[in-house]
Amino acid sequence: MSFTPKQRMLNAYRGLQSDRVPVAPEFWYYYPAKLLGVDMIQFEREVPFHLALKTTFERFGCEGWGVAGVGIPNDQVQWNSQEKWLDENTLEARTTIETRLGELTCGRRLSRAEPSWALESPVKDLARDLPAWELVALGGDPDHPDTSSLLKAWNEVGDAYLLEAWLCVPFFDFYGGGRNGGFNAAVYDFLNPDLQPYLEGLRERYTDHVVRKARAICTQTPVESLCIGCTWSNNSLLGPRLWRQWDKPLIQAAAEEVHRHGRLLHLHFHGRCMETVADFAELGLDCVCPFERPPGGDVAGFDGLRRVAGLLAGRTTMNGNVHTVATLIRGTPADVRREVREILTAFRGSPRLIIGTGDQVGRETPEANLHAMIDEARRTPPRLP
8 A cells, every 4th residue: 555745744643554664854945945946035935835845845756744834813013114135135124013012123134045034033121022022922812813824735735745734932932032132142031030930921821822823723724733843942052951841841731732632743853852852752742853963963873763762662753863964965875875774773663753854954965865865765665563
């Protein structure tokens, strides 16, 4: 019996047998833009992301995953933006956000060569800006999202790959994303005892918002899987202690709500992860990626993979681990095949495996190496215990 790419991914998330091991390189921005022949500004503004991924996965004939979001209308906020070209390759966008609790400003820079990045975030003065920012971030009604764009994308993707509903980022990333100064400023805030009561209350309000949003997605759409992303919420930056204190409770609440509706939850957790792999299984997450190798991650070689397999205990699917730089960019097809075989051997007998990349595939990655990764995974027969 053969399966579609989407079915193979869902089977892996559910711990079910497929005709072969799914292989899902993380084609995100760089490679789809390269294949489509557009620059990053065009890619972000003119190309539907879900269709760009569809083109790329179909070009390589492999499995994959991507995300599409829902909108939460918020009539308490008014956005006003202005744009200015700094040169022929660089665009700057400045936004003023008007609320009844004050005015906020933020800015981004867009480049033809790279994905856009934040220049300025809304929360600068905590006493002045936090109330307005919370109104912006949580002022809409998560019980009644606009699901039209998600449903359109889900229908257009079909069985070409697994399109998931974007649910949220963990609490630290949510706060840090609004805080001017990003990670550095947010860490100091989280270590400030005077801010603890506010942050704890905000986490509860954010968790309630996320759980209600998850419930709405599960009851108002047929989307099978939801995704929680990652910016700084990992062991490399936030560390396991702060992650367990601030982010794990939110992920647990989201997982319980998603599973209550019979849907799946995928966590993106880049960087170092070994100290929290057992937590992934404890939370009952259906899939986690990308289990990076050193130096960016800490899943080192066969022994590291076997340890991950043991800690996941057949409860959570591993997606990832092919090194995006040392192996896919700088290595040979033989190097790629050797690394794929190492992953397959470590997880032999388990259907809870997706051969993936240690985060995003770089635009300079040779196609021959990607084809070797996909072909080597396909050579493996169905995994019998």
